[in-house]
Structures are given as C-alpha cells and as structure tokens.
Amino acid sequence: MPVTPMNNRKLIWSEGKVVPVVSIILFIVIIWYGFSVVLNAPWEYDKAKRSSITLSKVELISNTWSQKRPKLPTPHQVTKEIWDTTVNKKVTSKRSLVYHGLITFYETIYGFVFGTCLGILLAIGIVYNRATAMSVMPWIITSQTIPILAIAPMIVVALGSAGFSGLMPIAIISMYLSFFPVVVGMVKGLKSPDQLEIDQMKTWSASKFQVLHKLRAPRSMPYFFTSLKLGMAASLVGAIVGELPSGGGGGLGFRMLSGSTFGNTLHIWSGLFSAAILAGTLIAIIGVIQKIVLKRMSLEM
C-alpha cells in the first residue's frame, strides 16, 4: 500500500504514462486532420471548378472536414458517427453499431473459449508426451503460416454444407487464430516449475495427473493470463475476418465490408474503432482478473 497517494499520483503524472500517451494521441489526431485535408481536397477543387468559384484556404479546410462522403473522415466525424449509431439507434436496428458489435462479441467469445480449451489440451499433450510434441508441433506452426483470409471462405462453405451456418463457422475461424498463442504460452507455463519442484513431487511418488494439477497448472498461471490476452486479440481478428466471406448476418467485419463496397468510409472507420474498443475492453477485463488472481496466489511477477 502506498503511504502517500498524492505523491503517487504526482509521480504517474510526471514520469508515468499519461503525458506520453496524451501527446502521442494529440500527434496522431493532428496528422489525421492534415491528411483529411489533403485527401479530401481534390473533390472540393473539382466542385469549385464546376461552379466556377475560387475557394479560400479557410473555406477549403472547413469543407474538407465536413464532407458527406469523405475519402478520409475526420476524427470528429468518426466520433459523431459512432455516437449516432450507438446512442441514437435502437440496439435491434441493423444500423446500430451495438447490434453489429454484439454479434462480433459473441463470435469472439465462442472462438476464444474454443481456442483456449484446444490450446490448453494441445499444450498438455505436448508437455506430457514426446510423440505428441514431435507429431503435432509442426502442424500447429504450419497452420499459422496459412493466410486466414484464404481458408476462411473454405471453412464457411464446408461447414455450411454440413449444416452449420451463422455463428458457428465464424467461431471456428476465430478459434483457428486464437489457439496458437495459448499453445505456445501454456507449453512454456506448464514447463515452468523448476527441477527442485519436480524432484520434490517425485519423492512423494506423485502421479502425472497430480503433478499437473497441484504443481504445473498453478505455476503456469502467469503464462496462462498472458496467453489469454493474446488469444483474445486473435479471436477478435478471427471473428472479423470470418464475417467477410459469410455475407449476410452482420457484425463489425460485415459492417466494414459493406462500408467498403458502398464507398462509405464513415462506416469503415466507425467499425474499425468499435472493434478496437471491443478488443481493448475485453483485454482490460482479462488484465483485471489476472491482477486479482496472481495477487491472491502470491505469483506477481
């Protein structure tokens, strides 16, 4: 427990994260507004030419920042679009970002849970059985070298003809991406007990399952949570990629795709930011659970 919270806050402000984070955001926003002008200006020049008027610098800038269909929407336009499509729309409306966000959320969670379970099972197999390690590991690595965009349509088609449609194929694609960081992290975590702890278990003639249950699993917890964070991010990417070939349904990926098809950049950017906010929130939740669990286990690193 810090003795003087005021001192602590001062410390964070001066040399902590706040100043660097805020200045980076400011920097990005400024650059962004700059590019909005540059990318949207040609259309304004065209329009002005057609109606034979000349634009002042101020007019040009204010016009490029308020186009209906800009090439690059400005941050305030994206913010307004997100606000309009979340707060001002019914959740059940297909125009609501919450509606699409929820679809992506469920796909992500299913993919994440499947991927985590698969990853843990594979990791246990690899740690306990040399033959499994030798035979499975190359396939696991190969699986991640195949572009997900290439096989996503095949998974959708194959599962669709087997009678699975909607959420399930997308969850499978999401799992395909998310199991990998879990395997890698958990193999390392399950192998993290030191020689003394393994010897100790041997002197008690503990069974393999007891060593796993009482020693390897609890010892792997720090690695487990790191894997979960990576797996969650991968799940979300998988869900969004999976929505692209599924056509129909909905979801943030679908929203971005339709925005791209109809040249509506605001839909693309608002979908993109919603996905980022969703990922950030989910990972932050894991981070909080990680803090609490590891503290209770006295395993803080």
Place this chain on the structure above:
Amino acid sequence: MTQSNVISVSDLDLTFETNDGPVHALRNVNLEINKGDFVSFIGPSGCGKTTLLRVLADLDEPTGGIVTVNGVSPREARESRSYGYVFQAAGLYPWRTIAANVKLPLEIMGYTKTEQAERVKKVLDLVELSGFEKKFPWQLSGGMQQRVSIARALAFDADILFMDEPFGALDEIVRDHLNEQLLKLWDSTNKTICFVTHSIPEAVYLSTKIVVMSPRPGRIIDVIDSNLPSERPLEIRDSKEFIEISQRVREGLRAGHTDE
C-alpha cells in the same frame, strides 16, 4: 536400539557422460546405515555427497553396484513412500498457506481429510510453528520456511529422512537453533536421518556416524562413529571429545585434498 540395517550400499558407481568425457561422480562407495542412525555426509563440493543422497532417494540412477533402502531397491522404497526428503531450498508453494503446504504430500498420498488435519497440526507442533497455519510462505523468515519444509517431510511418517544441506542458506545463529531442534526431533521420533553438509561443527554436533567424502572421483575417505552422548547441549562443542572428532574429520578432508 536395534541394530537392524536400513540402508546398504555396495560397490556403488555413478558416471555422468558429459561432452568433456565421463565424470566419475561416485566410485566404489560402500556403506551400511543402521536404524536410528544420524549419518552426516561431509566433503567439499563435487565430492558426490548430494549425488549419493539422490541415489538413495531414487532421484539419480547409479551406473553400477547394489543399493538397498529398507531391504528393497531405492525405487520401491520411494514408491512405498518410505522416506522424506528435505531439499536445500524450502520449495514451498507461494499460493498455498503453511498448513496447505504441509498437507500437500498427504493430499497426494490420499490421506483422509481428518487425518490430514491431525497430521498437519502434529508436525507443525513438532517444528514449533503452531499458529502459523494460515500464513503464507512469504510472510515467514528463511529459517521458518525451512522448518515448514521439514514438517512437510515428516508429515507422512516415513522412517527415513534425507536432508540435503537444509540449513546451508541460513545464518549461523538460526542454524545453531535449528540443529538443536533437529536433534530433539530425531531423539523423539527415532527416525534414520541422512544429512548432507559442508560444515564440520554441524556434522559432528548432529551425527552418530560421519561419512567423510572426497572429490574426483567422488568416494568415501573415512567413516567415523561418534561416541558423543545422545543428550547434546550446544556447549558440547567445547568438549574434548567433540574437538577430537572434529580434528579427525578435518584430517580426512585434508587427506582427500592432497590426493589431487
């Protein structure tokens, strides 16, 4: 005390194959240990004293010779849980309380819940740590942690206790105190204890039998039967007998070194 034989080692050899050629960790080791003995293994690092203990506990496999523990092979002895092993580090699990740490081997061996609780209480009493059940390892000093690890090794009533420099990392005052406690404990439980150390006073103070070892190859130089009384206050270290035994150990160690 019955003179029944608990541990018997004959012509033991252990060679590790390394990239720089074979290393003779132990060569031609012969030893008999009787029930109720307190045996210390002493020698410079690399003399194979820890390796010898690990062979007895079936943690390392010998390349030659015959070893029996309780009349059976080390593996069978380990599988019938006939010894407790105290390592150099306490090796307590940070996520378990002190009581839960002591309980760990009991859980593994399938004792009932009530029996687990009784035994945990009994052995924590024995190492004078009653009242610390709900504390976590990080809340205890190094000496206390090592006492917990001893309690854990005693919890399942094995009649042999292997101890590999259990007090090596502790300061001398704590070590003296723990040595005294360990002697009392040995006296009241009648266990056979094999104790690895590199401290001459510790070995002489604790043991009924001192095994002096020497490196390259690891071998036994001298086996000294101590005639010190079983009642040993710390002051006994100033007595004539104590100093004589210490001198003989020192001579053994020196002889081992001039062989190089």
